[in-house]
Amino acid sequence: MGMFSKSCEYALRAVFYIASNTLKGERVGIKQIAENINSPEAFLGKILQQLTRAGIVQSMKGPNGGFFMLPEQLKRPLADVVAVVDGNQIFVGCGLGLTYCSETNPCPLHNEFKKVRNELSYMLHNTQIGEFNEQLLTGKSTLNK
Amino acid sequence: MGMFSKSCEYALRAVFYIASNTLKGERVGIKQIAENINSPEAFLGKILQQLTRAGIVQSMKGPNGGFFMLPEQLKRPLADVVAVVDGNQIFVGCGLGLTYCSETNPCPLHNEFKKVRNELSYMLHNTQIGEFNEQLLTGKSTLNK
DNA sequence: ATAATAAAAGATAAAAATATCTTTTATTAT
DNA sequence: ATAATAAAAGATATTTTTATCTTTTATTAT
Secondary structure (H helix, E strand, C coil), X not given: CCCCCHHHHHHHHHHHHHHHHHHCXXXXXXXXXXXXXXXXXXXXHHHHHHHHHCCCCEEECCCCXXXXXXXXXXXXXXXXXXXXXXXXXXXXXXXXXXXXXXXXXXXXXXXXXXXXXXXXXXXXXCCEHHHHHHHHHCCCCCCCC | CCCCCHHHHHHHHHHHHHHHHHHCCCCECHHHHHHHHCCCHHHHXXXXXXXXXXCCCEEECCCCCEEECCHHHHCCEHHHHHHHHHCCHHHHCCCCCCCCXXXXXXXXXXXXXXXXXXXXXXXXXXXXXXXXXXXXXXXCCCCCC
């Protein structure tokens, strides 16, 4: 597997898609999202539930319902999405999976790994969900396959 | 989960342990390794099988048998261990899990993610398994819990 | 040769992650 | 009010990962 769980990959793709459609003033349904980010529909539904509960996205039931985002939600960092779905181990955890690894009781890889982890953490905390809206709408970047 | 699978965490801890014991001129058995890196014994056995087949470590059956490493194996990069256990997706894969993501068909996060991935890749390719032997033997770093 | 040791190999089990299906609830339009 | 729509919630299924148990094979010491 990659850096994130499959659920988290779907989550990130979904919020990017919802964000860019929000910019167009449109709500999007699970089916439409699933098609456009290439994810299993029902499974995505579960993930969107989590994201809604966590306040990452908004949802509305019924006709013309669907998912969308508030202006302040568009500005939230990717780290929030990752934390909701995968937890924060990726930001703080030991590379070798040692529970008691720390500055004072380090694993062999502690310092080397810290650099990488901090780089990832910095990137995720300083990148906003809505930051890619234009490039997504103009087709300069993709979310499918 | 963290950056690596649990199997891979065990694998890295195991090779560090085997390496440091090789420096002491000692072969170590599965039981001893498992105790010292805090992993389930039988499961570790399976992982060590993989590492042996892949030529990351050496093994000998029978009395006084166990695992050890050759001088050239001590110099191999951590990337080799990771590749054997987790594959190379972590070095080359798209952060959002997109199969066709590339320079010419990038996902939104492509450039941001590439930096992090390259940092991790560089670290793993430029760190040798045997590099931590002294600090492990002197107790300056730990592999347990 | 025989017994003891330790890894290899194979089979099975448990847990977690991923995926699907069904029912319920909220919202809208008629 | 009623029907239609779409997410929420709950239940179940499948797959993958993690873990354990048993049998076999190789090696050593007696």
